[in-house]
Amino acid sequence: MNNLNRDCVVIGIxxxxxxxxxxxxxxxxxxxLHLCHGVINTExxxxxxxxxxxxxxxxxxxxxxxxxxxxxxxKIFVSNSGExxxxxxxxxxxxxxxxxxxxxxxxxxxxxxxxKKAITGTGAADKDQIKYMxxxxxxxxxxxxxxADALAIAIAGYNTPNESLNSLKLNYDKKKYSNHKxxxxxxxxxxxx
Numbered sequence: 404m405n406n407l408n409r410d411c412v413v414i415g416i417x418x419x420x421x422x423x424x425x426x427x428x429x430x431x432x433x434x435x436l437h438l439c440h441g442v443i444n445t446e447x448x449x450x451x452x453x454x455x456x457x458x459x460x461x462x463x464x465x466x467x468x469x470x471x472x473x474x475x476x477x478k479i480f481v482s483n484s485g486e487x488x489x490x491x492x493x494x495x496x497x498x499x500x501x502x503x504x505x506x507x508x509x510x511x512x513x514x515x516x517x518x519k520k521a522i523t524g525t526g527a528a529d530k531d532q533i534k535y536m537x538x539x540x541x542x543x544x545x546x547x548x549x550x551a552d553a554l555a556i557a558i559a560g561y562n563t564p565n566e567s568l569n570s571l572k573l574n575y576d577k578k579k580y581s582n583h584k585x586x587x588x589x590x591x592x593x594x595x596x
Contacts, residue, residue: 411472412438414465415557416502417549418476418494421445423458424549427469428541428557435558437541438469440550451490455497462501474502475511475560477518477552511560518552521559 410431417424426440443461445454466474476499479492502510516526522536534551538544540558545551 411561412469413473413475413557413561414469414471415553415555415560416462416474416476416498417552417556418458418491418498419549420451420454420458420490420494421447422547422549423462423494423498424547424551424553425462425465426550426554426557427465427471428554428561430561435540435561437543437554440545440547440554441465442547442549451493455493458494459497459501462498463504466501466505471508473509473511473560475513475556476502477556478512478514511563513556513559513563517563518555518559521562522555 410429413428413430415424415426415428421444423443423445424440425443427438429436429438443458445457449457476495479488479495499510502508519528519533520526522528522540523532525532528536530548530552533555534545534548537551537554537558541554545554
């Protein structure tokens with residue numbers, strides 16, 4: 404499976420400014436167990452700042468509740484719309500900020516095609532194929548495709564050796580690398596939005 408030699412909790416995040424999927428699994432004795440999943444749905448008529456703030460607060464709460472050892476997030480891809488890519492990048496940045504605020508966590512970034520291939524055997528799989536495989540692997544019905552994608556991201560991330568990824572173990576001195584003033588300023592600006 405993975406080069407981790409212990410049981411662990413893994414969160415997968417499928418970022419989006421409208422819908423951010425998340426899924427949490429536990430790997431215990433090489434068995435993949437479903438813990439929880441969901442979708443953070445933002446208000447469609449809300450400003451980008453309010454949406455991003457809601458995503459950040461929701462992810463902070465999920466991370467606090469499940470205390471993941473590994474976080475896996477989908478890499479950004481270039482779409483036809485520059486505005487869509489920018490908004491996806493903002494949601495992804497907020498999610499990464501929530502993750503890096505943790506003391507000890509391994510963060511992995513995976514390309515969508517890699518995740519699809521790891522779960523279904525083909526990098527061209529559609530959302531229905533991903534959802535079908537996740538339900539088979541976990542023995543759990545997953546209604547929302549964004550949540551199924553997030554669970555796929557978590558499983559693919561756990562099953563990928565650390566050294567082949569852009570992964571980062573954040574076991575650092577928070578005073579040296581964390582700028583709480585900047586984080587607080589960003590949150591205040593988002594709250595005003």
